[in-house]
Every structure is written in C-alpha cells, then in structure tokens.
Amino acid sequence: MRREWEARIDSVAAQFVLGEAATVAPAAEALAWMRQEAGREGWEEIARLAARIAERMASSPQWHTEGALAEGLDKLRRAVEAATAGDAPAAGKPPNELAQDPGLVGDFILETREHLISIENDLLTLDREPSQPEALHSIFRSFHTVKGLAGFLEFDAVRSLAHEVETILDLARNQQLAITATVIDVVLESADYLKQEMNRLEAGLAGAAAGEAAAVDALIVRVQSLNRTSVAAPQPVLAAPPEAVTDAVTGTATEAVTGAVPEAAPAAAPATPEPSPAAPGAQPPAAAPAAVQASAEKFSVRVDTQKLDHLLDMVGEMVIAQSMVRQDPELAGLRSPRVTRNLTQLSRVTDEVQKTAMAMRMMPVGQLFHRVARLVRDLSRKMNKPAGLELSGEDTQIDKTIVEELADPMMHMVRNSLDHGIEPVAARLAAGKSESARISLRATHQAGHILIEIEDDGRGLDRDKILAKARGRGLVGEGHTPSDNEVYNLIFEPGFSTAAAVTDVSGRGVGMDVVRRQVAKLRGRIDIHSEPGKGTVFQLKLPLTLAIIDGLVVGVGGERYIVPIFAVQEMFRPTPGMLSSVKGQGEMAMVRNRLLPVVRLHNRFSVTPRTQEASESLFVVAETGGRRFCLMVDEFIGKQEVVIKSLGEGMKNIPGVAGGAILGDGRVGLILDLEGVYGEHTLA
Amino acid sequence: MTATVSDNKATAGQATDHRSGKYLAFHLGNEEFGIQVMKVREIMGVQDITAVPHTPHHTKGVINLRGKVIPVIDLRVKFGLEEVPYTQRTCIIVVQVKGDHASTLQMGIVVDGVSEVLNLTAADVEDTPDFGTGVETRGLLGMAKLKGKVKILLDIDHVLTAHDLTSLQEALR
Numbered sequence: 001m002r003r004e005w006e007a008r009i010d011s012v013a014a015q016f017v018l019g020e021a022a023t024v025a026p027a028a029e030a031l032a033w034m035r036q037e038a039g040r041e042g043w044e045e046i047a048r049l050a051a052r053i054a055e056r057m058a059s060s061p062q063w064h065t066e067g068a069l070a071e072g073l074d075k076l077r078r079a080v081e082a083a084t085a086g087d088a089p090a091a092g093k094p095p096n097e098l099a100q101d102p103g104l105v106g107d108f109i110l111e112t113r114e115h116l117i118s119i120e121n122d123l124l125t126l127d128r129e130p131s132q133p134e135a136l137h138s139i140f141r142s143f144h145t146v147k148g149l150a151g152f153l154e155f156d157a158v159r160s161l162a163h164e165v166e167t168i169l170d171l172a173r174n175q176q177l178a179i180t181a182t183v184i185d186v187v188l189e190s191a192d193y194l195k196q197e198m199n200r201l202e203a204g205l206a207g208a209a210a211g212e213a214a215a216v217d218a219l220i221v222r223v224q225s226l227n228r229t230s231v232a233a234p235q236p237v238l239a240a241p242p243e244a245v246t247d248a249v250t251g252t253a254t255e256a257v258t259g260a261v262p263e264a265a266p267a268a269a270p271a272t273p274e275p276s277p278a279a280p281g282a283q284p285p286a287a288a289p290a291a292v293q294a295s296a297e298k299f300s301v302r303v304d305t306q307k308l309d310h311l312l313d314m315v316g317e318m319v320i321a322q323s324m325v326r327q328d329p330e331l332a333g334l335r336s337p338r339v340t341r342n343l344t345q346l347s348r349v350t351d352e353v354q355k356t357a358m359a360m361r362m363m364p365v366g367q368l369f370h371r372v373a374r375l376v377r378d379l380s381r382k383m384n385k386p387a388g389l390e391l392s393g394e395d396t397q398i399d400k401t402i403v404e405e406l407a408d409p410m411m412h413m414v415r416n417s418l419d420h421g422i423e424p425v426a427a428r429l430a431a432g433k434s435e436s437a438r439i440s441l442r443a444t445h446q447a448g449h450i451l452i453e454i455e456d457d458g459r460g461l462d463r464d465k466i467l468a469k470a471r472g473r474g475l476v477g478e479g480h481t482p483s484d485n486e487v488y489n490l491i492f493e494p495g496f497s498t499a500a501a502v503t504d505v506s507g508r509g510v511g512m513d514v515v516r517r518q519v520a521k522l523r524g525r526i527d528i529h530s531e532p533g534k535g536t537v538f539q540l541k542l543p544l545t546l547a548i549i550d551g552l553v554v555g556v557g558g559e560r561y562i563v564p565i566f567a568v569q570e571m572f573r574p575t576p577g578m579l580s581s582v583k584g585q586g587e588m589a590m591v592r593n594r595l596l597p598v599v600r601l602h603n604r605f606s607v608t609p610r611t612q613e614a615s616e617s618l619f620v621v622a623e624t625g626g627r628r629f630c631l632m633v634d635e636f637i638g639k640q641e642v643v644i645k646s647l648g649e650g651m652k653n654i655p656g657v658a659g660g661a662i663l664g665d666g667r668v669g670l671i672l673d674l675e676g677v678y679g680e681h682t683l684a
Numbered sequence: 685m686t687a688t689v690s691d692n693k694a695t696a697g698q699a700t701d702h703r704s705g706k707y708l709a710f711h712l713g714n715e716e717f718g719i720q721v722m723k724v725r726e727i728m729g730v731q732d733i734t735a736v737p738h739t740p741h742h743t744k745g746v747i748n749l750r751g752k753v754i755p756v757i758d759l760r761v762k763f764g765l766e767e768v769p770y771t772q773r774t775c776i777i778v779v780q781v782k783g784d785h786a787s788t789l790q791m792g793i794v795v796d797g798v799s800e801v802l803n804l805t806a807a808d809v810e811d812t813p814d815f816g817t818g819v820e821t822r823g824l825l826g827m828a829k830l831k832g833k834v835k836i837l838l839d840i841d842h843v844l845t846a847h848d849l850t851s852l853q854e855a856l857r
Binding site for chain 2: 607645646656
C-alpha cells in the first residue's frame with residue numbers, strides 16, 4: 001500500500017527531475033490515481049493536494065521549473081507518509097536499495113559536482129552583477145536538480161538543504177528577496193557543504209567507512225533566516241491566503257510565501273511563480289532565454305578514461321603502421337602517382353584522427369580560473385582588500401590532467417598576490433591607485449605550449465628585501481650580485497618568506513615551493529616579471545598535454561632512449577682536450593667555461609656501448625633540478641614526438657626511467673628520467 | 685606469426701576438478717609445461733625486446749603489443765635453466781595475470797616453443813609430488829600424464845606476480 005503510493009509520487013517527482021524533457025501524461029496519470037485512491041480512503045487533504053498539483057501542471061507549460069509545485073509534491077509525500085504510517089514496518093522505513101547502488105550513487109556524485117561547479121560560477125557572476133536573471137535561474141535549476149536526485153536516492157541532508165536554498169532562490173527570482181552579499185555567502189556555503197557531502201559519499205563508495213553526514217541543521221536554519229528577513233522586508237506584497245498560513249505543515253513563515261501555491265485557492269495560484277504583476281516590468285520572461293541557452297549548449301558524452309586511452313594507443317599504432325606503409329621500399333619502387341596520392345590522403349586522415357583523439361583529453365582552462373575566482377572573492381573579503389578579477393582565454397584547451405594538477409599552484413600564486421602583492425586600501429590610495437585591486441588571469445597558446453599569466457597591480461616584488469633575506473639565510477653569498485630573475489626565483493625556495501608574520505593565508509614559505517615543484521612535475525617553467533609599485537606577473541609555460549613528449553632519440557649500443565627535449569641544452573661531440581677526470585673516477589667536461597660532470601649512460605643502464613671512447617661518442621648537455629651535466633651516448637638518431645606509456649605494474653619507479661614510448665619502427669624506447677639518471681650518479 | 689587463441693575458452697566441464705580443461709603446452713629444454721588456455725591472450729614470434737635497466741635478470745624488457753607496452757619474462761631464466769639463444773621456434777606467450785589490487789595485467793613469457801593445446805580431464809591430473817625441501821612447488825597446479833610423458837601444469841598467476849617483480853626491484857636498490 002505505502003509502497004504503491006511512494007512509487008506514484010516518485011514517478012511524478014521523476015518528471016520534475018527530467019526538467020525540459022518532462023511530460024505531463026505520466027505524472028497526471030499518477031496524480032489521478034492518487035486522487036481517486038485518497039478519495040476512497042477518505043484522506044481529504046491528500047486528494048485535495050493531488051488535485052491541485054494536477055491542475056497546476058495542466059495549466060502552466062513551465063511547470064517543471066516551478067519550485068512551488070515540487071514543494072507541493074513534497075507536502076503530498078509527507079501527508080501520504082503520515083496517512084500510511086500505520087502500514088509501514090515498525091522498524092522504520094526499509095533500507096533504501098537505490099542508495100546502495102554504487103552506479104547510481106556514482107552518477108549522482110558526478111552530476112552533483114558538475115552542478116556545483118556551475119553554481120559557483122553563476123554565483124560569482126551574480127556577485128558582480130546582481131541583476132543577472134540568467135545566472136539566478138541557472139543556479140535555481142541546478143539546486144532543483146540536485147534536490148530531485150538526492151530525494152530520489154534519499155540523501156536527506158542534501159535534499160533538505162537544497163530544498164531550502166531553492167526556496168530562497170525562488171524568492172529572489174520573484175524579486176521578493178534582494179541578492180545581497182550575505183545571500184551569496186550563505187548559498188556558497190551551502191554549495192561547499194554539498195561538495196563535502198559528495199566527497200564523503202565518494203569515500204563511502206570507495207569502501208572507506210562513510211562517516212555520518214555532517215550536521216546540516218545549523219546551515220539550514222541560516223538559509224531559512226534569510227527567508228524570514230525577506231518576508232519582513234518591504235517587498236512587493238503578496239497577500240498570503242489565510243488558508244496557507246493556517247496550513248502549518250512546517251510552521252515557518254517560509255511556507256506562507258513559497259509553499260502557498262499548491263494549497264492556496266486556485267484564484268491565488270498564479271501569483272507566485274510567474275513574474276508577479278507587482279514586480280517591475282524589467283524582469284524578462286524567465287523561461288524563454290533559458291530554453292534558448294539550453295539548446296545552444298553543446299552536447300557531450302562521458303567516456304571511461306580507459307577507453308579513451310585505448311583509443312589513443314590504437315591511433316598511435318595506426319600512425320606507425322601508416323608511416324611503415326608509406327616508407328615501404330617496395331611501394332616507393334612502384335613510382336605510381338596514384339599510390340602516392342592515396343598514401344598522402346591516408347596520412348592526412350591519420351594525422352587528423354590523431355589530433356582529434358588527442359583533443360578528447362583536453363578541456364578548457366576556464367574551470368580552473370573559476371576556482372580561482374572563488375578564492376579571490378573569499379580572500380579579498382577576509383583581508384579587506386577589495387579586488388576584481390579579470391579573466392581572458394578561458395576557452396583555451398589544455399590537458400585534463402594538467403588542469404587538475406595546476407589547481408594547487410594557481411591557488412598559491414593568487415594567494416601570494418593578494419597577501420604580499422596587493423597593498424592595503426590606504427596604501428593603494430596613497431600611491432594614487434584605485435581602491436580596488438586588479439588581478440588578471442590570462443591563458444593563451446604559444447608555439448605548442450600554453451602560457452598562463454597571473455598579474456596583479458600591487459606593489460611588486462621587493463628586490464632588496466628578498467635579497468637581504470636570502471643573504472641572511474646564506475642562499476646568496478656576500479659580494480655576489482644576482483640578476484633580477486635570480487632574485488625573483490628565490491621566492492620559490494622552500495621555507496622562504498619575506499612576510500613578517502605568519503597568517504592563516506600565507507607567510508610560511510610553503511606555497512611557492514609547492515608551485516615550483518608542481519610546475520616542474522608538469523614539465524613546465526615559471527617566470528616572474530615585476531616592477532616596483534606597478535605589480536607582478538607570474539608566467540607559467542606548460543606543455544599542452546602530458547601524454548606526448550618532444551624527445552631526442554639517442555642510441556647506446558643496440559638500445560634507444562628518449563631524452564626529453566625541454567631538459568636538453570645542447571649536444572656536441574667532445575674533443576679530448578675538454579675532458580678531465582677527478583681522482584681517476586669522476587669524469588668532467590669543460591663546456592663553455594663551466595665544468596660539468598659526465599654521466600655515461602651505458603654504465604648507468606649496464607648496456608654494452610658501441611664505444612668506450614668519449615671522443616667518439618656524443619655528449620648531451622642536460623639540465624635537471626637546476627644542475628647541468630653531460631650525458632654520454634653513442635649516437636643521435638633523431639627528434640620525435642612520442643606518446644608516453646607506462647611500463648606497467650611492477651616496472652614503476654625504475655631509477656632513471658620515466659616510461660616507455662613506441663618509436664617509429666614499432667619498437668619500444670625508454671624515456672629517460674634525467675633526475676634519476678643524474679641522481680644515481682651522485683650516489684655512485 | 686601471431687595467433688590469437690583467446691577465443692578457445694576452456695569449455696570442458698570443471699565440475700570434477702578445477703584443474704581439468706584446456707591447456708597450452710610448451711617446452712623449455714626437455715621439460716614440458718602447460719598453462720591454462722584461459723590465461724593466454726596470444727602467441728607471437730620473438731621480436732625486438734627493449735631492455736629495461738635495474739630489473740631482475742629474468743625480466744628481458746618490454747615489447748610493444750599493439751600500442752601497449754608490456755613486460756617480457758624469460759621463463760628459462762626465471763626457472764633457473766640454462767639460457768639459450770633465441771631461435772625460429774622461440775615464442776612469446778602473452779598471458780593475462782592477476783596484479784595488485786584485483787587488477788589484471790598482461791605479460792609476455794619467452795618459451796622455447798609451443799606444441800599443442802591439451803584437453804585434460806580430472807583423471808589426467810595428479811597432485812604435485814612432495815619433493816621435500818629445495819623444490820619450489822607453489823607455482824605448480826599439478827602434473828599431467830599424457831602418452832607416457834609428464835607435463836608440468838603451471839599456476840601462471842603465482843609464477844609471474846607483479847609482487848615478485850617489485851620485491852626483487854626493491855631488493856636491488
């Protein structure tokens with residue numbers, strides 16, 4: 001009995017969740033059944049609610065976006081629960097099987113996270129331009145969807161929080177509540193709570209003991225309190241029908257305003273969700289632009305990364321097979337223009353396929369920027385330094401992994417800019433600058449790399465202060481006058497901070513160290529330009545993708561190795577005069593008036609080289625971790641872009657080997673990890 | 685010289701003994717071995733193997749298996765037999781074994797040659813005799829007597845666990 005009721009209500013609720021794709025028919029059918037059944041049982045309240053909802057759905061084409069309807073449905077659910085309480089099992093409600101399904105919960109987490117990202121973006125837009133109905137509608141829709149999904153899976157804390165926020169947003173949509181910073185704060189906080197909750201659910205899925213849901217009640221109360229102030233505020237008055245006030249399901253003032261529709265007499269019904277006649281005409285018709293935007297949105301497909309990687313593997317193989325066919329001497333011997341033409345076409349197509357496959361791993365850098373936007377907002381408030389953020393190049397595509405790995409360094413750099421770079425308001429005004437500071441984030445493509453710049457208009461780096469501090473710590477010797485660049489790079493030293501006091505924002509000297517390490521891990525580099533009094537620019541130069549590496553293919557004996565090109569300074573054949581040895585063991589070479597250690601790759605990797613004689617070999621000058629050394633190899637074979645592959649389980653963390661790559665002839669070449677190759681040298 | 689045998693899933697009834705079923709027979713010197721066909725992905729002729737430094741001696745290196753890089757183990761070295769140069773008959777059997785954390789990984793094993801696919805019934809299989817100390821029997825499923833010859837049935841998961849590789853690697857450092 002109760003089950004049957006629940007099933008019907010869920011089927012109606014499902015239509016709300018479907019949003020644009022919803023249809024009236026199944027919901028209407030379920031409601032009709034409820035009305036009839038309730039009439040038979042003598043549950044007048046339920047019959048009345050069901051009738052009201054059905055009527056409302058039939059009369060408004062935009063019913064699925066109406067919070068009030070969804071709320072009416074909630075009320076119906078509660079009434080049904082109360083009415084059928086008799087035949088529910090004594091132990092309470094049965095365990096929800098849906099919430100146990102890892103697939104469903106996983107999808108829920110994924111989808112909610114996507115909504116949370118867009119919620120945060122839209123909130124920040126709204127913070128800048130409070131009169132942005134589109135952003136508001138979009139936030140409302142996202143919360144609504146999350147609520148529906150959470151209700152479906154019976155995550156009650158999530159559902160009720162989303163519900164309260166939705167109520168607030170609905171008020172704002174109807175111009176009964178002004179979007180103030182407080183409102184945005186509370187909504188942001190709610191989004192944060194949901195984020196935490198998603199992490200907790202995910203941990204639960206991964207098999208970790210899922211703790212209890214964090215206390216949500218306090219937050220709900222705060223959300224509700226916004227609501228009460230709104231009712232008290234002199235807003236366009238909406239006469240709450242007396243019937244609704246007495247209808248004390250939850251007993252809060254909230255219900256009186258937003259919950260009115262389903263209960264209210266039909267005459268009062270059109271008042272709330274549609275732009276109320278009392279509201280200024282400035283409010284555009286809400287639904288129309290929303291629909292246009294939705295249809296303009298790109299469709300996307302979620303794909304398992306494993307499948308994607310497999311596709312990339314196969315494409316790589318196809319390119320190799322293609323080049324093997326093209327270079328086949330027998331085919332070349334044919335000298336047939338037709339074959340040549342077709343082969344050219346084939347290679348063009350394979351190139352295109354490879355490019356497309358690679359692009360699938362890419363995503364716009366904008367998501368990263370928006371996270372920074374949130375940080376700037378929070379920090380500028382906290383530190384009392386008003387700051388505006390300018391973004392450009394948000395659509396620049398970059399490897400998904402890089403976006404993820406870059407989040408931390410970006411946070412640290414922006415935090416650094418706000419804390420150290422930007423002056424307090426008084427100092428800014430004294431320096432003739434605008435009160436509000438400006439931070440800009442820019443992303444551009446530059447010759448096969450992506451360039452991300454973080455610029456502030458603060459006081460710039462204090463060369464003397466940094467130098468003094470560095471001298472104090474013995475990082476720079478007395479009498480040595482380093483270049484600007486060298487000085488600026490000191491701020492990346494571990495534990496280096498010029499901040500006089502450690503705050504909870506920065507000053508421990510940890511952040512920038514993390515930045516440099518992370519950027520190096522991503523095979524990127526970081527440059528600083530700074531002008532005293534004008535501001536600082538951090539420039540991050542990163543590869544477009546981590547999956548591909550530009551490499552020098554070198555040979556030692558029969559083996560071939562790939563040296564990452566970003567670390568290579570130069571390459572030459574040494575003359576006997578350049579070489580010297582230390583205590584008959586350590587070899588050194590004089591390169592451009594610098595003594596560099598020589599590392600024989602064949603010794604490191606125990607392979608038999610073509611020659612033991614240094615003057616018959618080839619030296620590759622490589623730089624890693626700020627140190628240079630000469631790598632001795634037999635020969636230089638060529639330069640090639642290769643796809644990095646893992647050597648598989650059991651072959652990870654081999655010193656000196658970063659991975660494998662399929663070379664042009666289909667063989668596997670090992671990619672060198674120069675740090676490892678050199679590091680071993682120092683141990684030896 | 686590449687043949688896929690993964691389709692030949694062992695269909696023989698497993699009700700009597702989990703060890704009955706189809707086996708791929710191969711040999712190393714004079715000894716005949718069998719591994720469960722279910723574990724075999726494909727058989728390929730020996731090809732260029734890229735040596736990987738700092739790995740145990742029996743790890744010959746890595747090969748390109750249609751775009752994937754997989755490790756290759758020389759079973760002769762692994763079993764402590766004398767190393768011989770590779771010939772026309774030398775094969776790499778690509779097997780799928782259990783890795784850490786319930787994952788599976790592919791590996792190649794170099795053998796002197798493959799002979800046939802055997803269909804073994806429970807009656808053909810005997811437990812591994814106890815050799816006393818000094819003989820490692822953990823990687824063995826049992827023995828099969830067929831046409832007067834004994835074939836050693838390998839539990840390939842045990843023979844080639846990644847764990848074994850990593851532990852050796854750590855020991856080398």
